[in-house]
Amino acid sequence: MRNHVRTSVQNEQEDFSLQLFLSLDENLHNIEKMLDNPSDLIIREFTVGNTNHRCAIVYIAGLSDKMVIDQDIIKNIQMEFKVSEKEEIVEAHALVNQLQSKVLSIGKVKRTQSLDKVSYAILNGDSVLFVDGTDEVLIMGSEGWKNRSIEEPISEALIRGPRDGFIENLHTNTVLIRRRIRDPNLRFKSYQVGRRSKQDLVVAYIDGIVNPHIVEEVNLRLKSIDLDDVPESGYIEQWIEDNFLSPFPQIAHTERPDKVVSALMQGKVAILLDGTPFVLLAPLTFGNTLQSPEDYYERWLVGSLIRMLRYLGAFIAVFLPSLYIALVSFHPGLIPSKLAFSIAATREGVPFPAYMEAFLMEVTMEILREAGIRLPKPIGQTIGIVGGLVIGEAAVAAGIISPIMVIVVAVTAVSSFSMPSYSTALAFRMLRFGFMGAAAFFGLYGIILLYIVVNIHLVNLKSLGLPYTTPFAPNFFQDWKDLVVRSPITMLSKRPQYLQTDDKERMGSGKGGQSS
Known part of the structure; x- marks a missing residue:
């Protein structure tokens, strides 16, 4: 389950969140009232299989995949779920258990009794299954909005290197990173920012390489974000930077997955926000601003x-x-x-x-x-x-x-x-x-x-x-091999010393050429 980090104001709202009712009609009425009954809100009522239990699927047209809802949810519930004459389902809660464990062919299914979580799930593209007689609903992953295809980054032209770039979909961006790093220690910690927009945010790092103090500092600063809306990662950058009066960028941003992977391998932290192709990289030094992944290609x-x-x-x-x-x-x-x-x-x-x-x-x-x-x-x-x-x-x-x-x-x-x-x-x-x-x-x-x-x-x-001037001052002479002059790959056997990583070696004993 995702770890949702909220501000103190959000925690207070969650404590007083509305609970669902046993009545299906009352729950549907509350959903319509909360969302002001928009024209794209779809409520499909039907009965479960050959029983008399009423249920309803609620989703937003355009945000959810209609094919998934029709074939994997509604069809399964209506056609696949059969109850013999000798078998009798006593309560609606038991019916929900059977639907979740035996009927629904959806990979992502979770339960809730909170009306706030239901409304968030609907607005996030999920579909929600209500069953009459129970105050527990099933939230099913059925996101299906249109995404921009993966293209070459526009803001960062390159001559040699991978041609794919990040897009506005968070899940696609995390996949682009996982394709390049097949390490089980790769971590994606999920957050939620924006009191009203409630956008998904992911902090990526490699456990065992990154300095834990850097991850802890990033988490503390992200927890302090208290904004209604975070439309772009630039808001995150400005909120968590050390000196807002400086003209120099203190956190890097990029559209290139290979640049993010290189930073993660060095022991840095990446911050991905849903809705933007620009990923933040931290910490940043002055020398990093004049480097490019093409230098190593x-x-x-x-x-x-x-x-x-x-x-x-x-x-x-x-x-x-x-x-x-x-x-x-x-x-x-x-x-x-x-x-x-x-x-x-x-x-x-x-x-x-x-x-x-x-x-x-x-x-x-x-x-x-x-x-x-x-x-x-x-x-x-x-x-x-x-x-x-x-x-x-x-x-x-x-x-x-x-x-x-x-x-x-x-x-x-x-x-x-x-x-x-x-x-x-x-x-x-x-x-x-x-x-x-x-x-x-x-x-x-x-x-x-x-x-x-x-x-x-x-x-x-x-x-x-x-x-910011590391490794010029304070001096880390070992890191000067990859500063103004880029030494041969065989000599770059250690990760940047100034990052104080847990795993300092990035090259095995069988490396060719000279050692550091």
């Missing part, structure tokens, strides 16, 4: 090179516009003479100072990027790319913007797209404007001062209590 030299390019792209995405502003406005002596003359020639006639140029172009680029996301797909990318080129060329032709500024903004925008984590790319885009402002007022000194402030923030930031 290629040879270590290629993976290391790509990872170093990401670090370079992150630096360019944050610092390039601010460095341009600082050098042109405050420190032209640091620019080589020929380059300085070339920049001065291109800026001749431009009416705005360098920092105003940069802000105008960066804001324009952000607007185009956002517009490209919101527009229909066939024209969204075209507007983003062509729009940027047309506006930049027109601004240069009009003498408003210098050509070198267009190059700086274009290189910055391209570099920001190299980030595998969208949330991290957003954080870098926010910091970029902060560094541009610091450079506009204080030049290189402003950039250095703000960089120190950002580093102070990072070393104080935590994810589920784990330092």
